[in-house]
Amino acid sequence: MQKIWWHLICGSLVCSILSGFLLAQTSSQPEVLPTGMSITPAAVRGSSFQALNPDLKTLPAFTADHPVTTAVSPDGATLLILTSGFNRNNDAAGNESMPESNEYVFIYDISQQPPVKKQVVQIPNTFMGIAWAPDGKRFYVSGGSNDNIHIFEQARGRWTEADKPIALGHATGLGLKNREEAAAPAPNFFGHPAVAGIAVNASGTRLLAVNYENDSVSLVDLKKRKKAGELDLRPGKIDPTQKGAAGGEYPFWAVFKGNDKGYVSSLRDREIVVLDFRDGFKVTGRIKIHGQPNKLILNKAQTLLFAAADNSDSVYIIDTSSNRVIAAIKTTAPSEVFTNKGTYKGSNPNSLALSPDEKTLYVTNGGTNSVAVIALARDLDDSRVIGLIPTGWYPNSVSLNRDGSMLYVVNGKGAPGPNPSGCRNSLEVKQTCRSTNQYIWQLSKGGFLALPVPAAPELKELTALVARNNHFLPGEAVAPVPPIFSFLRSKIKHVIYVVKENRSYDQVLGDLERGNGDPALALFKEPIAPNHHQLARQFVVLDNFYDSGEVSGNGWNWSTAARATDNVEKTIAVNYAKRGFNYDYENSNRNINMGADTRKKREAMNPAMASLEDAEDQLPGTADVAAPDGPEDESGAGYLWDSALRAGLTVRNYGFLCDLTRYAEPDGSPLAVSLAHDPAATKTRVAFPANARLQELTDSYFRGFDQRFPDYWRYKEWEREFNGYVENNNLPALELVRISHDHFGKFKEAVDGVNTVETEMADNDYAVGLLVDKIAHSKYGADTLIFVIEDDAQNGPDHVDAHRSIALVAGPYVKQGAVIPTRYNTVSLLRTIEEVLGIKPVGLNDAVQGPMTEVFSSDIAQWNYQARVPAALRTTQLPVPAASPGSSPPRYQLKHDAEYWAQQTEGLDFNVEDRLDSERFNLVLWKGMMGDKPYPGERDGRDLRENREELLRISAANERE
Numbered sequence: 001m002q003k004i005w006w007h008l009i010c011g012s013l014v015c016s017i018l019s020g021f022l023l024a025q026t027s028s029q030p031e032v033l034p035t036g037m038s039i040t041p042a043a044v045r046g047s048s049f050q051a052l053n054p055d056l057k058t059l060p061a062f063t064a065d066h067p068v069t070t071a072v073s074p075d076g077a078t079l080l081i082l083t084s085g086f087n088r089n090n091d092a093a094g095n096e097s098m099p100e101s102n103e104y105v106f107i108y109d110i111s112q113q114p115p116v117k118k119q120v121v122q123i124p125n126t127f128m129g130i131a132w133a134p135d136g137k138r139f140y141v142s143g144g145s146n147d148n149i150h151i152f153e154q155a156r157g158r159w160t161e162a163d164k165p166i167a168l169g170h171a172t173g174l175g176l177k178n179r180e181e182a183a184a185p186a187p188n189f190f191g192h193p194a195v196a197g198i199a200v201n202a203s204g205t206r207l208l209a210v211n212y213e214n215d216s217v218s219l220v221d222l223k224k225r226k227k228a229g230e231l232d233l234r235p236g237k238i239d240p241t242q243k244g245a246a247g248g249e250y251p252f253w254a255v256f257k258g259n260d261k262g263y264v265s266s267l268r269d270r271e272i273v274v275l276d277f278r279d280g281f282k283v284t285g286r287i288k289i290h291g292q293p294n295k296l297i298l299n300k301a302q303t304l305l306f307a308a309a310d311n312s313d314s315v316y317i318i319d320t321s322s323n324r325v326i327a328a329i330k331t332t333a334p335s336e337v338f339t340n341k342g343t344y345k346g347s348n349p350n351s352l353a354l355s356p357d358e359k360t361l362y363v364t365n366g367g368t369n370s371v372a373v374i375a376l377a378r379d380l381d382d383s384r385v386i387g388l389i390p391t392g393w394y395p396n397s398v399s400l401n402r403d404g405s406m407l408y409v410v411n412g413k414g415a416p417g418p419n420p421s422g423c424r425n426s427l428e429v430k431q432t433c434r435s436t437n438q439y440i441w442q443l444s445k446g447g448f449l450a451l452p453v454p455a456a457p458e459l460k461e462l463t464a465l466v467a468r469n470n471h472f473l474p475g476e477a478v479a480p481v482p483p484i485f486s487f488l489r490s491k492i493k494h495v496i497y498v499v500k501e502n503r504s505y506d507q508v509l510g511d512l513e514r515g516n517g518d519p520a521l522a523l524f525k526e527p528i529a530p531n532h533h534q535l536a537r538q539f540v541v542l543d544n545f546y547d548s549g550e551v552s553g554n555g556w557n558w559s560t561a562a563r564a565t566d567n568v569e570k571t572i573a574v575n576y577a578k579r580g581f582n583y584d585y586e587n588s589n590r591n592i593n594m595g596a597d598t599r600k601k602r603e604a605m606n607p608a609m610a611s612l613e614d615a616e617d618q619l620p621g622t623a624d625v626a627a628p629d630g631p632e633d634e635s636g637a638g639y640l641w642d643s644a645l646r647a648g649l650t651v652r653n654y655g656f657l658c659d660l661t662r663y664a665e666p667d668g669s670p671l672a673v674s675l676a677h678d679p680a681a682t683k684t685r686v687a688f689p690a691n692a693r694l695q696e697l698t699d700s701y702f703r704g705f706d707q708r709f710p711d712y713w714r715y716k717e718w719e720r721e722f723n724g725y726v727e728n729n730n731l732p733a734l735e736l737v738r739i740s741h742d743h744f745g746k747f748k749e750a751v752d753g754v755n756t757v758e759t760e761m762a763d764n765d766y767a768v769g770l771l772v773d774k775i776a777h778s779k780y781g782a783d784t785l786i787f788v789i790e791d792d793a794q795n796g797p798d799h800v801d802a803h804r805s806i807a808l809v810a811g812p813y814v815k816q817g818a819v820i821p822t823r824y825n826t827v828s829l830l831r832t833i834e835e836v837l838g839i840k841p842v843g844l845n846d847a848v849q850g851p852m853t854e855v856f857s858s859d860i861a862q863w864n865y866q867a868r869v870p871a872a873l874r875t876t877q878l879p880v881p882a883a884s885p886g887s888s889p890p891r892y893q894l895k896h897d898a899e900y901w902a903q904q905t906e907g908l909d910f911n912v913e914d915r916l917d918s919e920r921f922n923l924v925l926w927k928g929m930m931g932d933k934p935y936p937g938e939r940d941g942r943d944l945r946e947n948r949e950e951l952l953r954i955s956a957a958n959e960r961e
Contacts, residue, residue: 003433030469031415034803035391035558036827036849038469039369041392043462047451048114049392052081052410054104055120059089059536064104066573067410067446068128069351069554070385072110074136078844079115081106081410081448082130084142085573086441103579104447105130105141107159110408115450119159123150125579127212128252128570129198131224137232138162140200140207145192145580149209159388166220168195168227175582175590175619176612176661192580197295199262206260206277210251213590216249217264219281229281233264233273233444236617238283239896244616247286248273250543250567250589250625255296255305263305265293267567268589268625268637272296272307274323285323289316290633292625294566295351295397299358304380305350308363310566311629311842312660313347314365317380320650327380331363331372334385337463338472345638346844347372348566351397354406364395364409366566367844370466371398371409373459387459388466392447394569400453409449412569414760416443418941420506420521440550440571440794440802467553471848478840478847481669485835485851487858487863488813492836494784496735496775497640499559499791500764501743502552505543505804508532513951514819515543515943517797521956523929524761527892530868531769535788535808538865543778543945544800545807547792548826551576553585555792555826560656561628562830562846568626586657587624587690593659594624595690605688606662608671622692628843638842640830642693647839653697654718655738658704661689675751677713679703686836704738707746710754711739711767714879721775731780732836739767743795744925747901753876755898757928762870763878769867772810776865785811785836789829795925800941807822807846810865815857819945822854884958896928904928 008126030038041049051063066085072078082105089100102122108115129142139159141150148165170193196212200222207220221228232238233248255307257263262275272283274291291312297306298320305318308331317327330517332340332347335856348367354360361374361383371389376557390413399408418458437443454462466472508529510522514537526533537544549555553572557564564572568585575581582590592609596602601615612618628638630646641651665672679686682700689698702717703709718737725731742764747755754763769790775784784808793805807829832851834841841847869880871892904924944951 008347011834029951032799032823033415034825035845036825037369037471037549039393040390040469041447041449043390043465044451044454044869045458047449049447049449050176052083052104052106052446052448054106054122056089056100058091059100062089062100063445064443065414065444065446066396066412067106067448068412069130070397070399070408070410071130071139072399072401072408073132073134074134077109077111078118079108079399079408079603080130080132080137080139081108082126083446084126084128084130084144084570085446086444086577088442088577090437097281097518098460103144106769110406110450110515111523113406113450115408115448118471121159121161122665122845127194127574127580128196130208131198131200131207133200134204140198142198142209144390144574145194146193149198149207151225164718166225166227168193168209168211168218168220170211170214173582173590174215174606175213176592176606178493182629196251197265200258201256203259206259208254208256208264208275210254211248212252212450215249215251215745217254217275231275231281231283233266233283234298234617236620236661237614239435244620246619246621246623249619250423252293253295255298257298257302258742261320263296265296265307267292268619268623269295272305272318282869287318287323287325289325290314290328291629292565292567297354299354304595306354306361308349308352310344310348310350311351311635313345313365313375314622315349315352316360316385319946329374329383329385331365331374331385332368333372333388333467333472334463337388337467337474337737339475339477340719340844342840342847343633344477344841344844344847345629345631346535346563348569350566350570351395352406353398353400355400356402362398362407364391364394364398365562366394366412366569368466368470369411370470371395371407386462387454389451389454389459389462390469396570398593405453407451407453409451411447411449412573414445414447418438418799419443420518420797420799429449438797438802441576441801443548444573476532479850481835481851484853484856484858488836488856489838491813491861492783492811494731494733494735494770494780495837496737496786496831498737498739498771498786498788500768500788500806501740501790502795503742503790504793504798504802505545506795506798506808507706507801508806509536509541509543511955512536513540513948513952514945515541516800516821516943517725518544518944519952520958521797521799523925524758526869527890528762529765530756530870531765531772531948532806532808534868535769535772535810535865537817539808539810539814539816542809542824542855543806544821544823545820546801546803546823546825547790547805548803549792550803551792553583553792555790555794557628558624558826559789559791559830561841561842562827563628563638565626565628581839584626588659588661588950589619589625591661592619593688593690594619594622595659595688595692595695597622597692605662606671607657608661630842637693639691639693640833640842641697641734641736643834643839643842644837645693647837649733649837649839650730651697651734651736652699652721652732653689653694654699654702655687655714655734655740656698656703656736657691657694658698659690660690660705663704663706668952673703675709678716680717705740705743707741707743707760708749708751710750710752710763710878711741712752712754712763712770715767715770716737718771721772726778726780728889731784733860734833737771739764739771741767741886742790745905747898747905750898752878754878756894756896756901757925758872758892758894759876762872763876765870766867766873766880768808769865772865773867775811776863781863782812785809785814787829787833789826794909797893797926799944809852809855812861812863812865813856814860814863815855816846816860816863820854821945822852826854828852834854857948901928
């Protein structure tokens, strides 16, 4: 306890731990990420890599996350670094401390090397935008969800906010507000407007602000310091004859050409909108490109516009006299280093900088943790990547000093390490959990890399290092695999892929008699989750498995596409910090179902669409702003099922990427969706897929994410269809099954008595066990593999790493009784499914990484499984089988009843994954399950595989005390 207290007063564990992880990043030794890639940010000779410390008086060791944009002053002497991320802190009492929960602008003197931090200014909310005045006497910052522009001026050597921020006057963002959002006050309201990129004209008289959630731009008069105009970028709002045409949506970045012309990138519609200010304020053109254009820059003469384009892994060069694309350059790697014959996507280019002589273009590749060095040829179409420079995890921005000798790169994330407290950041009671600030976004820190521009010989070495970090192989489209997978393809004809919610390894399997688990952190031991334990015990214990995403928002992207797009990476931490944005990460954008392409189809799935103003001009079509592209530039077709469909395989979906808005409606509402156990019996539709390709592949009677509804009935609906497949001999090659009750919640409204943490976990556990049991005892048992994964591990503690989680594999040719310490992750699991089915990878990450080879053996064809009834589930009204005659099934005493859990979680929103105040919820979990047991504070990463029997004995004794 002494050590725990010391960590608390030391500044939320940062003093003794986060500095250690940062030092690990500065080492030239590769650090392996939960994505399977590695980073070596300090590899460049003469470089410096540092955390971004805003010098908070009460938290002197705190460092910030998600630096996203850099800007060099016109005289080349000052560098600004803007953060837009989580950056929330709790005080010693566990309450959110607003003075320590802001965003930041770091101000560095770069006239000397290494850079010297001169000042840090704080801003309540930001999103991406920062720009200098042409004379360098002031700079401007976008206020994000506060819908304003901040102005900073220098006085007596200090930068201070000059006046009140300039309000842009948007009451709300666009989109469909669900019932909870419409009623919720700020800051829990997710329909905020949001100012993104900003640009200042050549004379410094006007500022262009991009309204990310309003599909518009605002023109600001900087002399009068007030908004002077607004322009909607959507074609149908400009010209009535274009009603229902997509365009200008999710605008992100802006640049001025002189005083009279501007360019704005539109992420969703994959275009750059051309603006003219000479005769009013109007759109004069739309430049269509592949991929999603994000940041833009102009050359000095303003004759060329450069656009980084995520989802096509390219930079586009546009002639500003004709507004035509004249070159497209792939940024992933030099062709001699990695040919990428499969044109797999995932480099995520997201910012650019030109050398002073304009012969070299530097581009940050967020997805491959590198800066691409592009030699610009006389014929720009012949330009190519000549080298790669390693960076920290997910670089977001690059700038140069005046003479082009130094590069400045900021990266958004850092490896969080262990999180034994496993908690979030809010609850009104005084508890040590929140004080530790161990929520995964609080532990993931950004970095600032300053490096001399490497000469050709060193650049060659660095390029080879980046290639090793990212598993690039010259001449290879994909990483080779061992012969076992040829064997498996000849035997396995079906894969069932189950995705669950938010549990860490220690939280569920910490008490297993084998593997590297910490029993002191196990909340859901064998009486609650016997099938998780038995499946791991009977088949393989994967105790070194990591979820590649931090939270559900990007975890579902990684779990279905082996990557997250730059849009997801830029918005996810901001969203989870409740700094604005809708939950746009599962094919619903602004609560509008992107699986339907017409207003009529949308209203058929959700009649509330009829109340949406200007519905035809709100996100027309099926383009999803967060979706990954496929290998051949197929927009939004970079998911696992897309690859299966391209290979001609059959697919069936049970709950993946469904529109959840109607589940929030109260009983009696005409929009409410029936909670019937067997909706198929009455042909009552309960699932509304939000992905266009899953529309006809989804079981309409399999309920999506809804914490009122037991997983047991989801299993029964899956079983209903499975029995039909058995009868007709037509089981699909790939089944996608979402079993989500381990997320927990809705205790007051939950049906069948499955209304406590223990019973909801037990329900989830039993559904998984029943599914495996059903396959094992069917005709498909000999040729079907089952993979079970958590989308993320954010809701539980873990003594090894905040990303470490559960992965289960069952079926023929899976090793039995094995502990496999090999490091695997979400990406390698997806690659395994691809190899088993004989389909192509969906993106760059899974293409270059190998599958989970150690899991399989060609000698183990026979297998079986018998589902176990969790003791906790016998306290519910679910129709679980009676105990065998003469047996004495274990009795389970619930820690608390439904009323307790409902009271403790009152006010939390469980309607969508992670929309709840998860910070508060994690503490409720610990306290409710562990009572007054103090939170463990040691973040040691110990290997607990040895002496398990003694460790479990001591843990049990401590629990009895």
